[in-house]
Amino acid sequence: AFVHNWIGPVGRIALGMGLGAILVLIGAWRMGASAVQSNILIVLGSAIVLMTAYAARVVYDFFTPELVLAFSFLVGACVTTLSAVYNREKLAVYGVLVALASPLLTHAPEPSVVGLFAYLAVVSAASLWVSALKGWGTVNFASIVVVLLYSAPFVFGSAGNVAEDQKFLVVVITLALALMYFVANVIGVVRNKEDSTNSAAYIAIANAILIFSVINTLALEEMRSLLLAGWMIVFAIGSAFVSMKTEKQVFFYIYSLVATFF
Numbered sequence: 001a002f003v004h005n006w007i008g009p010v011g012r013i014a015l016g017m018g019l020g021a022i023l024v025l026i027g028a029w030r031m032g033a034s035a036v037q038s039n040i041l042i043v044l045g046s047a048i049v050l051m052t053a054y055a056a057r058v059v060y061d062f063f064t065p066e067l068v069l070a071f072s073f074l075v076g077a078c079v080t081t082l083s084a085v086y087n088r089e090k091l092a093v094y095g096v097l098v099a100l101a102s103p104l105l106t107h108a109p110e111p112s113v114v115g116l117f118a119y120l121a122v123v124s125a126a127s128l129w130v131s132a133l134k135g136w137g138t139v140n141f142a143s144i145v146v147v148l149l150y151s152a153p154f155v156f157g158s159a160g161n162v163a164e165d166q167k168f169l170v171v172v173i174t175l176a177l178a179l180m181y182f183v184a185n186v187i188g189v190v191r192n193k194e195d196s197t198n199s200a201a202y203i204a205i206a207n208a209i210l211i212f213s214v215i216n217t218l219a220l221e222e223m224r225s226l227l228l229a230g231w232m233i234v235f236a237i238g239s240a241f242v243s244m245k246t247e248k249q250v251f252f253y254i255y256s257l258v259a260t261f262f
Contacts, residue, residue, distance in 0.1 A: 009060040016052030020045045024078065031086045039091055042082065046075045046098060054105045065106035069119070072102030077126070084130055092134070093142045096127045100146040114166050117173045120147050124177055128184045137188055137199035144181055144206045151210055167218045174214045175227075179234075181207045186238050190245045201254050208235075208258040228262045235259035 001007045007015070023045025030038040053071040056062040063071075076099025083092035100123050103116055127143040130136065151174070185203045192200075215227045239255030242248065 009056075009062055013052055013056045013060070013062060016048055016055070020048035020050075020052060023048065028082055031082060031088075035088070038086075039088065042079060042091065043094060046079055049075050050098065050105065054107075057105070058107050065108040068106045069102050072105055073099050073123070076100075076102065076123070080126070080130055084134060087134070089134070089136045089138060092130060092136060092139050096123070096130075096139055096143050097146060099123045099126070100143060103150075114169045114173070116150065117170055117177070120150060121173055121177045121180075125180060128180055131188070132184060135188070135192065137192070137203070140181065140184060140188070141199040141203050141206075144203055144210070147177065148206050148210050151213060171214055171218050175211065178207050178211045178214075182234065182238065186242060189242055189248060189251050201250065204251070204254050204258060208261065212262070232259045232262035235262065 002012060023041050025045075027038045027041030027045060030041065050072055053063060053068045057065065057068045076095045076097075078095075079098060080092050080095030083089070083095055100120065103111075103119060124143050124147060127139050131139040181203060185200050185207070189200045211231055212228070215224055215231075219227055235255045236259040239252045239259065242255065243252040
């Protein structure tokens with residue numbers, strides 16, 4: 001029917017969205033009965049919705065970039081909510097990754113760097129909330145890795161396509177985002193009495209790379225040393241706080257090394 005165009009673009013998009021939504025609903029219905037079945041159905045259904053939204057934007061030029069972003073974000077939020085309700089950590093990681101990958105599906109003709117990092121900040125704040133609610137450090141680690149990948153041009157010393165009048169906003173948003181990760185990471189280390197919190201160490205290192213790369217590339221040259229000194233103090237205080245509240249000296253050493261690096 002598709003080959004002979006008996007079903008047009010609108011019908012194809014409607015079929016894709018409908019099929020994906022039905023699979024997600026069945027998966028949600030099976031959440032309490034079978035973890036494997038429900039996870040497979042939810043991942044499959046959400047993937048169909050995402051592919052349909054992408055095709056509607058790129059192939060048929062039917063959706064706007066904003067609409068594709070909204071669809072993708074809602075899919076990620078729905079999956080993450082279900083994972084939180086039924087305590088599925090891996091599914092939560094998938095949901096957060098879907099929400100963070102949404103900008104890649106928009107195929108925007110004139111992408112906004114400020115808009116991108118503002119969106120990443122919103123999704124990251126939501127992931128931090130879920131992680132704090134359930135104690136899932138893996139969710140935070142996955143989200144900050146994706147944010148770091150988006151900022152890869154800054155890591156390698158290139159300002160990319162950031163306009164001069166947008167650099168200040170990008171720096172402010174990114175450093176606010178880094179501060180959220182830092183606070184959540186420290187609180188998570190203190191609250192978690194177990195020693196199996198390796199993700200917290202990786203989050204601290206990834207956060208340090210993000211902070212340094214953005215400051216070194218986008219911040220005003222005369223402000224860079226002051227900003228790095230400020231973050232040096234922040235990580236030094238964090239290392240002292242973790243050392244006083246816990247016996248996990250590995251985090252004291254990591255935060256101290258980051259402070260020394262800054």
